[in-house]
Amino acid sequence: MDRILLKNITLDGKYTDIFIEEGRISSVYPHSASRCKELSESYSGTKVIDCSGKVAMPGFVNMHTHAAMSLLRGIGEDMSLQKWLDHIWRVEAHLDESFVYWGTKIAALEMIKTGTTTFNDMYWFPLPAREAAAEMGLGNALSFTFLDNFDEKAFHEQTQDCMATHEAAKSWGRRSQFVIAIHSVYTVSEPAIIWATEYARKNGLRIHVHVSETEKEVLDCQKAHGGLSPVEYLDRLGVLGPDVTAAHTLWLSDRDVEILGKRHVNCVHNVNSNLKLASGLGFRYDDLKSAGANVCLGTDGCASSNNLDMLETMKTAAISQKAWTNDPSTLPLQDLLDMATVNGAKALGMKTGRIEEGFDADILIIDPDSTFFLSPAPFIANFVYSAHSDCITAMVAGGRLVMMDRRAPEEEEILTGGKNELRLLTEYSNN
Amino acid sequence: MDRILLKNITLDGKYTDIFIEEGRISSVYPHSASRCKELSESYSGTKVIDCSGKVAMPGFVNMHTHAAMSLLRGIGEDMSLQKWLDHIWRVEAHLDESFVYWGTKIAALEMIKTGTTTFNDMYWFPLPAREAAAEMGLGNALSFTFLDNFDEKAFHEQTQDCMATHEAAKSWGRRSQFVIAIHSVYTVSEPAIIWATEYARKNGLRIHVHVSETEKEVLDCQKAHGGLSPVEYLDRLGVLGPDVTAAHTLWLSDRDVEILGKRHVNCVHNVNSNLKLASGLGFRYDDLKSAGANVCLGTDGCASSNNLDMLETMKTAAISQKAWTNDPSTLPLQDLLDMATVNGAKALGMKTGRIEEGFDADILIIDPDSTFFLSPAPFIANFVYSAHSDCITAMVAGGRLVMMDRRAPEEEEILTGGKNELRLLTEYSNN
Numbered sequence: 001m002d003r004i005l006l007k008n009i010t011l012d013g014k015y016t017d018i019f020i021e022e023g024r025i026s027s028v029y030p031h032s033a034s035r036c037k038e039l040s041e042s043y044s045g046t047k048v049i050d051c052s053g054k055v056a057m058p059g060f061v062n063m064h065t066h067a068a069m070s071l072l073r074g075i076g077e078d079m080s081l082q083k084w085l086d087h088i089w090r091v092e093a094h095l096d097e098s099f100v101y102w103g104t105k106i107a108a109l110e111m112i113k114t115g116t117t118t119f120n121d122m123y124w125f126p127l128p129a130r131e132a133a134a135e136m137g138l139g140n141a142l143s144f145t146f147l148d149n150f151d152e153k154a155f156h157e158q159t160q161d162c163m164a165t166h167e168a169a170k171s172w173g174r175r176s177q178f179v180i181a182i183h184s185v186y187t188v189s190e191p192a193i194i195w196a197t198e199y200a201r202k203n204g205l206r207i208h209v210h211v212s213e214t215e216k217e218v219l220d221c222q223k224a225h226g227g228l229s230p231v232e233y234l235d236r237l238g239v240l241g242p243d244v245t246a247a248h249t250l251w252l253s254d255r256d257v258e259i260l261g262k263r264h265v266n267c268v269h270n271v272n273s274n275l276k277l278a279s280g281l282g283f284r285y286d287d288l289k290s291a292g293a294n295v296c297l298g299t300d301g302c303a304s305s306n307n308l309d310m311l312e313t314m315k316t317a318a319i320s321q322k323a324w325t326n327d328p329s330t331l332p333l334q335d336l337l338d339m340a341t342v343n344g345a346k347a348l349g350m351k352t353g354r355i356e357e358g359f360d361a362d363i364l365i366i367d368p369d370s371t372f373f374l375s376p377a378p379f380i381a382n383f384v385y386s387a388h389s390d391c392i393t394a395m396v397a398g399g400r401l402v403m404m405d406r407r408a409p410e411e412e413e414i415l416t417g418g419k420n421e422l423r424l425l426t427e428y429s430n431n
Numbered sequence: 432m433d434r435i436l437l438k439n440i441t442l443d444g445k446y447t448d449i450f451i452e453e454g455r456i457s458s459v460y461p462h463s464a465s466r467c468k469e470l471s472e473s474y475s476g477t478k479v480i481d482c483s484g485k486v487a488m489p490g491f492v493n494m495h496t497h498a499a500m501s502l503l504r505g506i507g508e509d510m511s512l513q514k515w516l517d518h519i520w521r522v523e524a525h526l527d528e529s530f531v532y533w534g535t536k537i538a539a540l541e542m543i544k545t546g547t548t549t550f551n552d553m554y555w556f557p558l559p560a561r562e563a564a565a566e567m568g569l570g571n572a573l574s575f576t577f578l579d580n581f582d583e584k585a586f587h588e589q590t591q592d593c594m595a596t597h598e599a600a601k602s603w604g605r606r607s608q609f610v611i612a613i614h615s616v617y618t619v620s621e622p623a624i625i626w627a628t629e630y631a632r633k634n635g636l637r638i639h640v641h642v643s644e645t646e647k648e649v650l651d652c653q654k655a656h657g658g659l660s661p662v663e664y665l666d667r668l669g670v671l672g673p674d675v676t677a678a679h680t681l682w683l684s685d686r687d688v689e690i691l692g693k694r695h696v697n698c699v700h701n702v703n704s705n706l707k708l709a710s711g712l713g714f715r716y717d718d719l720k721s722a723g724a725n726v727c728l729g730t731d732g733c734a735s736s737n738n739l740d741m742l743e744t745m746k747t748a749a750i751s752q753k754a755w756t757n758d759p760s761t762l763p764l765q766d767l768l769d770m771a772t773v774n775g776a777k778a779l780g781m782k783t784g785r786i787e788e789g790f791d792a793d794i795l796i797i798d799p800d801s802t803f804f805l806s807p808a809p810f811i812a813n814f815v816y817s818a819h820s821d822c823i824t825a826m827v828a829g830g831r832l833v834m835m836d837r838r839a840p841e842e843e844e845i846l847t848g849g850k851n852e853l854r855l856l857t858e859y860s861n862n
Contacts (some may be wrong), residue, residue, distance in 0.1 A: 073817055074808025078763040110802040275750035276816075278759040281712070306816040307803060312743075319706035320751060328709040332509040371541040372738060374849050376857055377505025385707070385737040386504055390821035418805050426807055 002400055003043050007036050009051035009365065011355060013379075018056065020361040023175075023399030028357055047401065049394070051365055055379060058353050059117025059362035059397060060310035061344025064208075064247040064268040064298030066123045067133075068095075068103025070110060071422050073302035084277070088303055091425060099421050101128035106418040107308055108136035112408050114309040114389040117362035117397040118344065118352050120245060120268075120298070122181045122208050127168055130176050136408075137400040139360065141348050142169075143181035143208050146188050146196045155192045162199065175360070175398050177206065177348065182239070184210040185221050185230045190237065197239045206243045206348065209234070212256065213248035214279050231256035240265050245347055247298065248273075249288070250280050257284055261291020266347035269339070271317040273300035281324045283317075285331055296347055297339040310340050311389045318384065333380050365394035433831055434474050438467050440482035440796065442786060444810075449487065451792040454606075454830030459788055478832065480825070482796055486810060489784050490548025490793035490828060491741035492775025495639075495678040495699040495729030497554045498564075499526075499534025501541060502853050504733035515708065519734055522856060530852050532559035537849040538739055539567035543839050545740040545820035548793035548828040549775065549783050551676060551699075551729070553612045553639050558599055561607050567839075568831040570791065572779050573600075574612035574639050577619050577627045586623045593630065606791070606829050608637065608779065613670070615641040616652050616661045621668065628670045637674045637779065640665070643687065644679035645710050662687035671696050676778055678729065679704075680719070681711050688715055692722020697778035700770070702748040704731035712755045714748075716762055727778055728770040741771050742820045749815065764811050796825035 006018040008031045015031035019039060029035070040046045072091060076084040100123065111119060118139035121129060126142040133140040144162045148154040162180070169178035180200040182188050188196075200207050212218055212230045221230045231252065234240055242264040249260060249267040260267055269283050288295050297317060299308045314336050321331040345353035352360045368379065372387035383391070395403040402408060437449040439462045446462035450470060460466070471477045503522060507515040531554065542550060549570035552560060557573040564571040575593045579585040593611070600609035611631040613619050619627075631638045643649055643661045652661045662683065665671055673695040680691060680698040691698055700714050719726050728748060730739045745767050752762040776784035783791045799810065803818040814822070826834040833839060 070802060071806065073806040074812035075806065077808065077812045077816070078760050084759070106802050106805060113802070272750060275754040276759070278753045278757050281754045302806075302817070306806075306808075306812070307818075309819070312819070316747065316750075319703060319747070320754075322709045323706040323712045323751075326709050328515070328707070329509050369846065371501060371537050371544070371846070371849070374537060374846065374853065375502065375504040375506065375733075375737075376853065377508065377737075381505035381508045381737070385508070386733070387738075388740070388743070388819045388821065390819065415800065415802070415805065418802070422805065422807065 003046045004361070004396060004399065004401060005036060005039055005046050005048045006051050006056065006363065006365070006396070007031070007048055009054050009056045011056045016056070018355065018363065020396060020399050023361060025355060025357055025359050025361050028355065053367070053369060054393070055366040055368055056355055057364045057366060057383070058341045058355055059364055059395065060115050060340045061296070061348070061353055062111065062116045062119040062299055062308060062310055063245060063266070063296035063344045063347060064270055064300060065107070065119055065121055065308060066301030066303070067107035067119065067121045068100040068123050068129060069301035069303040070107040070308070071099065071103045071418060071425065073306045075303060094425060095124060097125050097128045099425065100125040101132050102417045102421040104129040104132035105136065105414050107302070108133055108138050109408055109411065109414050110308045111138060112136065112395055112397070112403050113392075113406070114307070114311060115364050115392045115395070116308065116310050117395065118348070118350060120179070120208065120344070120348060122247070126165060126178065130169070130172060134173065134176060137397040137402040139175045139350055139352055139362065139398060141177045141179045141206065143179040145181040145183055146192050147183040148189050148192045149187055150189045152189070155189055155195075158192065159195055162196070166203065179206045179208050181208040184217070185233055186217055193234070193237055193239065197237065200243070206245065207239065208245045209239070209247065211246040211249050212251045215251050218251045229253060229256055231259050235259050235263065242266070245296070248279070250274055250283055252284055257287045257291050260288060260293045264292055264294060266294045266296055266343075268296045268298040269317055270298045270300040270305070271320055272305035272313055275316070275320065277304055281320060283321065285321055286325070294343050294347055295339055296343045309389050311384065314340055314384050333384060336384060337380060361396050361399040363396045364392045365396070366391050367393045434477045435792070435827060435830065435832060436467060436470055436477050436479045437482050437487065437794065437796070437827070438462070438479055441486045447487070449786065449794065451827060451830050454792060456786060456788055456790050456792050459786065480832075484798070484800060485824070486797040486799055487786055488795045488797060488814070489772045489786050490795055490826065491546050491771045492727070492779070492784055493542065493547045493550040493730055493739060493741055494676060494697070494727035494775045494778060495701055495731060496538070496550055496552055496739060497732030497734070498538035498550065498552045498560060499531040499554050500732035500734040501538040501739070502530065502534045502849060502856065504737040506734060525856060526555060528556050528559045530856065531556040532563050533848045533852040535560040535563035536567065536845050538733070539564055539569050540839055540842065540845050541739045542569060543567065543826055543828070543834050544823075544837070545738070545742060546795050546823045546826070547739065547741050548826065549779070549781060551610070551639065551775070551779060553678070557596060557609065561600070561603060565604065565607060568828040568833040570606045570781060570783055570793065570829060572608045572610045572637065574610040576612040576614055577623050578614040579620050579623045580618055581620045583620070586620055586626075589623065590626055593627070597634065610637045610639050612639040615648070616664055617648055624665070624668055624670060628668065631674070637676065638670065639676045640670070640678065642677040642680050643682045646682050649682045660684060660687050662690050666690050666694065673697070676727070679710070681705055681714055683715055688718045688722050691719060691724045695723055695725060697725045697727055697774075699727045699729040700748055701729045701731040701736070702751055703736035703744055706747070706751065708735055712751060714752065716752055717756070725774050725778055726770055727775045740820050742815065742818070745771055745815050764815060767815060768811060792827050792830040794827045795823045796827070797822050798824045
């Protein structure tokens with residue numbers, strides 16, 4: 001594991017040195033050239049990075065994605081949701097472990113380029129996905145996903161598969177966690193929802209579930225379950241709690257908001273996906289926050305939104321929220337930053353999202369020497385509203401230098417691996 | 432003027448050579464190594480750029496901005512419109528020619544980095560603004576702006592100032608045009624609107640005007656002008672026509688849409704500004720297009736939206752349009768690209784926005800070798816929805832190579848000039 005000294009970096013407006021050991025931030029102190037010299041002499045092999053003129057920010061926590069779908073981006077543009085799903089499903093029928101491995105590698109490369117150091121994933125084949133994420137240095141929460149389409153045989157197969165995958169995941173390191181995903185109320189049977197929830201609680205695993213993404217989902221659920229909304233239905237089954245990440249939570253009644261708040265559920269706003277698929281605009285940020293929910297931010301998968309850029313997502317989240325609520329002061333910058341960092345860390349129970357001693361060394365190194373930062377505004381305003389992720393010139397993730405001068409190690413090989421998978425998939429889909 | 436050969440660039444999926452002379456595209460033909468050799472030997476001093484693996488796209492036309500406000504970005508975040516205006520006006524009271532020159536230089540540098548080769552500007556001091564734009568190589572339409580606040584003395588002073596500025600602008604070259612701006616119906620008196628319109632028509636100048644940006648603007652206009660909306664009122668005064676660029680056109684009645692269509696007005700969607708300032712969501716794209724208006728795209732000034740990135744604006748325009756119309760198929764990619772290129776060119780009567788013989792050489796050179804383009808989707812889908820402007824690695828504007836390897840000439844000096852102006856302005860504002 002690298003020992004790294006970020007020398008003379010600007011943190012909260014102050015010149016700072018950040019010393020990183022064993023994957024964690026071991027000290028943060030006002031810049032001192034002599035102390036830097038001392039440190040690098042005491043610990044030979046310390047990688048000293050001169051960060052003069054650069055700014056440190058915590059890495060982002062992307063709280064809802066389907067990482068390996070990086071290879072499926074843009075395959076159904078300007079389509080209705082139903083046509084889009086047909087496309088995706090036709091192609092996904094051919095997915096295998098190799099596709100998920102390389103898709104997750106590509107996704108991790110993109111997350112590194114765009115400032116994400118930790119991600120919460122819901123997809124297939126978590127074992128190869130974890131291999132890819134760990135190789136790239138990203139913190140990760142990867143799920144076994146229940147999706148039985150109300151088929152009893154599928155349900156029983158998935159319980160077996162889940163337990164076997166969980167067993168294999170027990171060797172995962174500190175920066176990875178195994179999660180139980182319940183795809184949604186419209187794709188998972190009641191016995192499977194109950195089994196998955198009980199299994200998660202018994203084993204201390206977190207839960208990840210799509211909730212109330214579209215109006216149709218809510219109407220169908222009410223019809224199927226005696227007028228209960230997806231939130232009410234999941235709550236009746238005992239699913240909801242502070243260990244649950246609910247993705248989308250877009251079509252909510254007042255009662256839904258109350259429940260999500262009371263259960264301290266982690267609600268993920270996937271704004272780009274919600275807009276692009278025309279799922280809806282009205283994310284109830286203020287209400288959810290007031291009620292007690294922990295509101296986080298996510299990109300969703302590349303097939304819907306079409307990248308994994310949390311900085312872009314932050315801007316869209318803020319400006320669309322101001323527009324639909326008709327209030328330019330809603331979702332202020334600090335809230336936005338919290339949604340993209342500490343709130344996600346809290347949801348996953350991981351020590352990331354802050355640049356403080358003892359936290360995981362998940363740090364963005366930003367170059368503000370461009371037109372985008374040339375303004376009387378605070379750094380954070382320029383970072384979110386004006387700049388793009390290419391201002392992030394280097395990144396430390398879990399104490400490893402995973403990008404320097406906008407280049408990640410083995411970038412060529414990763415792109416080639418992705419291209420090969422894409423070629424295979426295209427051949428399958430055309431046959 | 433440079434003679435440039437873009438060798439082996441991908442254009443519409445085909446390997447192509449593009450030869451540029453005298454600022455224009457003089458030939459476009461299928462790639463031929465021998466012909467390239469021949470050309471570069473026949474014309475000594477030809478700059479040959481090997482574009483193998485790169486993709487050509489036309490440069491963007493930003494149809495509504497206030498370029499020099501680049502230096503005012505982010506000065507009023509998360510504020511209501513009224514508070515924001517107070518901030519802006521307090522600072523703008525100190526503007527001078529030097530501020531506009533350096534603000535426009537900074538803006539031009541940012542436009543170059545983000546793919547814009549031509550811009551339609553509404554601001555103060557068009558003479559230094561034009562100097563800055565021409566030095567940077569960008570096509571430009573720069574206005575003298577009427578804003579008399581219903582003060583007769585101001586109106587008369589502005590007519591004198593307008594004529595003098597127009598006289599000075601007669602020496603401008605082919606890539607610049609002098610425009611008459613009428614700030615808005617809520618800031619310009621009726622005599623000034625009529626005078627400015629007649630002056631423009633008499634002299635063959637285009638008109639640029641803010642129209643129906645907020646609901647308040649519409650309600651106030653109806654109150655002041657016997658129930659007429661801004662569109663109806665401007666039409667009654669004879670302002671509207673195909674030589675008019677109407678910025679925002681957001682709060683429109685059916686009758687407004689009909690008028691804008693019938694008069695073939697160029698309507699500019701400034702989506703990021705509309706969202707961020709909570710002006711509104713409901714841009715009537717389909718209706719305006721069907722009615723006969725020419726719909727274009729703009730970024731607005733950096734103080735409201737907070738950058739000049741047309742590629743970012745294209746994505747926000749598309750996804751927010753899909754969301755509020757509840758139709759994922761609206762504003763398809765080709766329409767979006769037209770809004771950002773050829774529609775703007777048509778509005779300004781400039782031969783740009785296409786890569787064809789005889790057109791101005793306004794060309795983006797794009798590097799698709801990244802995760803963002805690694806997908807089965809068409810190039811344009813990845814360009815708009817997945818990538819960011821840093822994929823534009825080089826740019827030819829008006830036949831000049833204005834960026835290579837993401838660096839523009841004299842970048843340091845421009846940033847320093849901007850910083851100096853910003854320092855002066857901050858001192859003024861604090862006193």
